[in-house]
Structure formats: C-alpha cells, structure tokens
Amino acid sequence: MIVRRAVEAFGADYPQWRALTRTMLKCDFRSASGIQMGGAESKGGNRAFWFSLIWYALIGLYVAAMVGATAWISGTDSAEIVHRGTLLGGTVGMALVATMLGMAILIDFQTVVISPDDYDILAHQPISSRTYFLVKLTNEMVYAMIIGGLVGVPAFFPVLVLSGLTAAAGWLVGVLGVILATTLGIICGYAALLRFVHPQRLKRVISYIHVIFFMAVVGAPVLLGEVLEPIFERAELQGGFPTPDWLLLIPPAWFASFQSLFGGEWSAGLAVAALAAVGTVALLLYYASARLSFSYAERLGLMATASEGRRRSARPRPGHRRLSPEFNAVAALIRGQFRDDMTFRLGVLGLVPATILYLFMAMRDGPLLDPFVHLGFESGRLWLLHLAALGFPLALVETLFKSESFAAAWIFFTAPVARDRLVVNSGICVTAFFIAPYALLLAGIFIWSFGNxxxxxxxALVLALMAHVCIQMLLLVAPRLPFSQPTKKGGRMGYLMGTITVGVVIAALLPLGLWVGYSRTDFTLGLLGLLAVAAFVMPRIVARGIRSRVEKLEFTG
Structure with a gap:
C-alpha cells in the first residue's frame, strides 16, 4: 500500500497513525449539539458545514472567473492566447486561494492545531513524536484539501481553455503547493507564538489576526475589482496588458510559476520562482515537524492550566437595577464572552474594520449621495453602507449563540428565568451595544456627506430600526439561548456568510422601499413611525411566538 509505505518512510507508525486519524476525524464530524428540541436528535446539526462547502464552491467560481479574466487581458498580442497572462492570472488566483484557506483555518479549525488535551490523552501511550505530528498534519490537511480544492480547482477549466492541458495541470500543482504552504505556515505560526505567549493571551492575539483576515475576505472582491478595473481598461485600449517584471517577488507568484512552466513558458525567473515555492514548503514542513511534537502539546497543556492572575471583579452599577433582570444577565454574559471567547471577540471586532473598508470604498469617488435627493438606485455606492448596517448585525447575532463554554448553559435550565425573554433580550443587547453606536457613527458620516x-x-434612524426588526425576525425564526451551542468545525464560515448573504439581499432591495418612503415628507414620517412601532412591538411578538418552543429545549451538554 502506497499510503502505508509513505507513512513508514516518514518514520511514523502506520497502525497508530491510521487509528488516531480516523478517531480525530470522527470526533470532528460527529454532530454534537448542546441543546436539542424535545430531546430528539438534531437533524440539521451539520447543515452549517454543508452550507460552508457550498459557499466555498461559489468562491471557487469567483476565483475561476478572476483567473480567466486576468489571464485573458494580460498579454500584448491577441494571437498569443496559448501563453496569455498565465503568471498574472495565476498569481491573482493563488492569492485568493491562500486568503480564503487561511481565513477558514483560523476561524473554523484552529483547535486542530491548538489542543491542550492531546498530551493528557496520548502521552502515556507508546506514540512517537513523528507519529503525533503526522496525525495532526493529516487531520489539518483533510480540511485544507477540501476547502482549497473547492476554492482553487474550478479555475482549472479557464486555464485549460486559455493555456492548454499542461498549463492546467501546472495550476493544480500550484494550488496543492499553496494549500501545503498556507497550512504549514499557520501551524508554524501557532508553534512560534506559543513559545512567547500564554495560551489565553494567544487566543487574543489570534483574534486580532482573524480581524485582518476577515478584512481581507470581506474586502477582497471589492478591492480586487478596483485594482483590476483600470488594468482591464488599459488592456482594452492597448490590446493587452503585459505582466510586470516585479511580480515574481510576490510569494503567490512562486506557485503560479508552475502554471507558466507547465504551459511552455521557460525562463530563469520562473525556474527560480518554482524552486522558491518548493523550498518554502520544505522549510515549513521541517520547522513544523520540529515544533509540533509531544513537548509542544505538554507545554500547551501546562500553560493552559496556569493562572494569568486575578481579575478585579466588576461591581454592579446602580443604573442596571432599572433594567430587566434578563437584559442585565445577557449583558453580563456578552461582556464576559467578549473578554474570554475568541470567536465572539472576532465577530465583534471584525465588523469594525470591515465597515471602515466599505466606507472607504463607498466614498472613493467623493461624498455619499443623499438618498432623499437621489432617490432609489441613484444613490450609488451608498448600498455598501446599507450592507454594513443591515448584514453585519445579523452576522453578529449568529456569534451570540455559539461558545466554547456552551456547557455552562445548564444554568438556563435550572434558574427561575423566562427563556423567551432571555432570547428576546439577546437581540435587544445587540441593538443597545452595537446597532445604537453604529447608527451614531453612520449619522456623523451622513451629516458630513449629505450636508443636511x-x-x-x-x-441613520431608518437603518437602525430596520436592523433591530431584522434581528428580532431572525430570533423568531430560529430562537436560541445565548452562548448555549457548541462551535462546530466548518460551521462558522457558513453562518457568517449566510447571514451576510441575507444582508446583501435586503440591501439590494432597500432602494425600492426608500424610493417611495423618501419621495415625500409625509411618507418619510410615516415610514419612521411604522418602523418605530414595529421595533417596539416585535420583541413582544417574538416572546409570545417562541415561548412554547424554547420551553421544550433540553440541555444535553
């Protein structure tokens, strides 16, 4: 068996590698659910995971379109279609594949690398460090190959049409190299950070890295379109756009060089770039094999149990006594989770720079257009801020129900609290802590842009009220208790992109409603009054509508 020989050639024990790998993958894909309806098995436990795969496949189609379009225009002679722009188009595609794969690993699969339990479970077993490393690498590579394949493989077909079968084969080799380099790079990054940072603080550092990747993923389509638009215009005027010489200095171009070499474009620069790609993967593999061992797992386990020092306990504020007990309870949970839960902190912090990015893109051509003056779709790039104001809060709500500490949700089933009011107040907390300050920020931007x-x-008030109503409608459709569901590998990106997709649909249809609502002053006042009444009534409607359903929830964590 080829696999057995490869594992043993690496110095690992094949039966142990096979048993541990199968066990870890079974644990990852098991549909665990902390809360189930009426004690029945959750039928949609892996729905978010499959939605994530569909989303990655759609991103793969986008990558294929960008690779094909960029390769088509990046040539100087229309007769040279066979070798047209393989390096520039491939570099764009490799960069997108690496960005999406890195985002997925950091958000959904970081626990595959960071696992303090490994040492306690496996240290007393006769397992070598090489076997342990190969098991962890295999576990991570399974997810990386699935995601990288969905994102990168569709571009095989435009490369096949433009450059031939051999160049398309080179594209697949480059994608494989990018997957290996990205995965090993993240593993090495974790191992390097662990030498200097406490695991609890490590999660905080990683959350800030997540913010950067979140900005890259959210802004990549917009920024890439802005960068390539003048290139396309120049190519149309000149009959092509030559590939710049400095491109080979960029790491994604190293892996794209395989596509050019396989397609017959031989040069010393491309050969050196291909060697740099192979050397990068080999160096990362060597460093990862030296760092990801049982000593790494032991240090992680010991550091995870160490104390970071006592925190000063928060004193109750007098003003909180005037609010409902359910609101205060959810507010305290949100503050605690923001401090300790990396996933939730990412969900909050990642939206701020993404909003700034969208604001920058919306105002690239000047101040925003006043929707009261430019009715309907004439308001131009204002839709980007509509997406941020409506889609991002929905994405934040999804992070409000999942936590690594979901087992602590037993308190909801023993405390004398109304579960329906807990669910409703979860949405109200999002409105109070996120939508309200967000609306004030947008109001300041609009005042400067509109001049009115x-x-x-x-x-700004219309957007805030609509966001509040949308959140309550989401809770009516899918009521859940705060921070009571476990985070599942592969599910976070599905939830994130799903809610943002809903926000995109709402933002796309919003100009039609504003066209009527902003056409006359009395219509505007009527729209504000209708939204205000809906915002006041919806929490009560949601509480009544979900009461029987949340009472049937059972804790099975």
Missing amino acids: LWHAMAH
Whole structure:
C-alpha cells in the first residue's frame, strides 16, 4: 500500500497513525449539539458545514472567473492566447486561494492545531513524536484539501481553455503547493507564538489576526475589482496588458510559476520562482515537524492550566437595577464572552474594520449621495453602507449563540428565568451595544456627506430600526439561548456568510422601499413611525411566538 509505505518512510507508525486519524476525524464530524428540541436528535446539526462547502464552491467560481479574466487581458498580442497572462492570472488566483484557506483555518479549525488535551490523552501511550505530528498534519490537511480544492480547482477549466492541458495541470500543482504552504505556515505560526505567549493571551492575539483576515475576505472582491478595473481598461485600449517584471517577488507568484512552466513558458525567473515555492514548503514542513511534537502539546497543556492572575471583579452599577433582570444577565454574559471567547471577540471586532473598508470604498469617488435627493438606485455606492448596517448585525447575532463554554448553559435550565425573554433580550443587547453606536457613527458620516442634518439623522434612524426588526425576525425564526451551542468545525464560515448573504439581499432591495418612503415628507414620517412601532412591538411578538418552543429545549451538554 502506497499510503502505508509513505507513512513508514516518514518514520511514523502506520497502525497508530491510521487509528488516531480516523478517531480525530470522527470526533470532528460527529454532530454534537448542546441543546436539542424535545430531546430528539438534531437533524440539521451539520447543515452549517454543508452550507460552508457550498459557499466555498461559489468562491471557487469567483476565483475561476478572476483567473480567466486576468489571464485573458494580460498579454500584448491577441494571437498569443496559448501563453496569455498565465503568471498574472495565476498569481491573482493563488492569492485568493491562500486568503480564503487561511481565513477558514483560523476561524473554523484552529483547535486542530491548538489542543491542550492531546498530551493528557496520548502521552502515556507508546506514540512517537513523528507519529503525533503526522496525525495532526493529516487531520489539518483533510480540511485544507477540501476547502482549497473547492476554492482553487474550478479555475482549472479557464486555464485549460486559455493555456492548454499542461498549463492546467501546472495550476493544480500550484494550488496543492499553496494549500501545503498556507497550512504549514499557520501551524508554524501557532508553534512560534506559543513559545512567547500564554495560551489565553494567544487566543487574543489570534483574534486580532482573524480581524485582518476577515478584512481581507470581506474586502477582497471589492478591492480586487478596483485594482483590476483600470488594468482591464488599459488592456482594452492597448490590446493587452503585459505582466510586470516585479511580480515574481510576490510569494503567490512562486506557485503560479508552475502554471507558466507547465504551459511552455521557460525562463530563469520562473525556474527560480518554482524552486522558491518548493523550498518554502520544505522549510515549513521541517520547522513544523520540529515544533509540533509531544513537548509542544505538554507545554500547551501546562500553560493552559496556569493562572494569568486575578481579575478585579466588576461591581454592579446602580443604573442596571432599572433594567430587566434578563437584559442585565445577557449583558453580563456578552461582556464576559467578549473578554474570554475568541470567536465572539472576532465577530465583534471584525465588523469594525470591515465597515471602515466599505466606507472607504463607498466614498472613493467623493461624498455619499443623499438618498432623499437621489432617490432609489441613484444613490450609488451608498448600498455598501446599507450592507454594513443591515448584514453585519445579523452576522453578529449568529456569534451570540455559539461558545466554547456552551456547557455552562445548564444554568438556563435550572434558574427561575423566562427563556423567551432571555432570547428576546439577546437581540435587544445587540441593538443597545452595537446597532445604537453604529447608527451614531453612520449619522456623523451622513451629516458630513449629505450636508443636511435631518436627512442624515432620518436615514441613520431608518437603518437602525430596520436592523433591530431584522434581528428580532431572525430570533423568531430560529430562537436560541445565548452562548448555549457548541462551535462546530466548518460551521462558522457558513453562518457568517449566510447571514451576510441575507444582508446583501435586503440591501439590494432597500432602494425600492426608500424610493417611495423618501419621495415625500409625509411618507418619510410615516415610514419612521411604522418602523418605530414595529421595533417596539416585535420583541413582544417574538416572546409570545417562541415561548412554547424554547420551553421544550433540553440541555444535553
């Protein structure tokens, strides 16, 4: 068997590698659910995972389109289609594959690398460090190959049409190299950070890295379109756009060089770039095999149990006594989770720079257009801020129900609290802590852009009320207790992109409603009044609508 020989050639024990790998993958794919309806098995436990795969496949189609379009225009002679722009198009595609794969690993699969339990479970077993490393690497590579394949393989077909079968085969080799380099690079990064940072603080550092990747994923389509638009225009005028000489200095171009070499474009620069790609993977593999061992797992386990020092306990504020007990309870949970839960912190912090990025893109051509003056779709790039104002809060709500500490949700089933009010107040907390300050920020931006105080305040208020109503409608459709569900590998990106997709649909249809609502002053006042009434009534409607359903929830964590 080829696999057995490869494992043994690496110095690992094949039966142990096979048993541990199968066990870890079974544990990962098991549909665990902390809360189930009426004690029945959750039928949609892996729905988010499969939605994530569909989303990655759609991203793969986008990558294929960008690779094909960039390769088509990046040539100087229309007759040289066979060798047209394989390096520039391949570099764009490799960069997108690496960005999406890195984002997925950091958000969904970081526990595959960071696992303090490994040493306690496996240290007393006769397992070598080489076997342990190969098991961890295999476990991580399974997910990386699935995601990288969905994102990178669809571009095989435009490369096949433009450059031939051999160049398309080179594209697949480059994608494999990018997957290996990205995965090994993240593993090495974890191992290097662990030498200097406490695991609890390590999660905090990683959350900030997540913010950077979140900005890259959210802004990549917009920024890439802005960068390639002038290139396309120049190529149309000149009959092509030559590949710049400095491109080989960029690491994604090293892996794209396989596509050019396999397609027959031989040069010393491409050969050196291909050798740099192979050397990078080999160096990362060597460093990862030296760092990811039982000593690494032991140090992680010992450090995870160490104390970081006592924190000063928060004193109750007098003003909180005037609020409902359920609101105070959820607010305290949100503050605690923001401090200790990396996933939730990412969900909050990642939206701020993404909003700034969208604001920058919306105002690239000047101040935003006043929707009261430019009715309907004439408001131009204002839709980007509509997406941020409506889609991002929905994405934040999804992070409000999942936590690594979901087992602590037993308190909801023993404390004398109304579960329906806990669910409703979860949405109200999002409105109070996120949507309200978000609306104030947008109001300031609108005042500066519109030059009309009342138009700016009214538009910001409309967006805030709509976001609040959308959140309550989401809770009505899918009621869940705060931080009571386990995080599942592969599910976070599905939830994130799913809610943002809903926000995109709402933002796309919003100009139609605003066209009517902003056409006359009395219509505007009527729209504000209708939204205000809906915002006041919806929490009560949701509480009544979900009461019987949340009472049937059973804790099975």
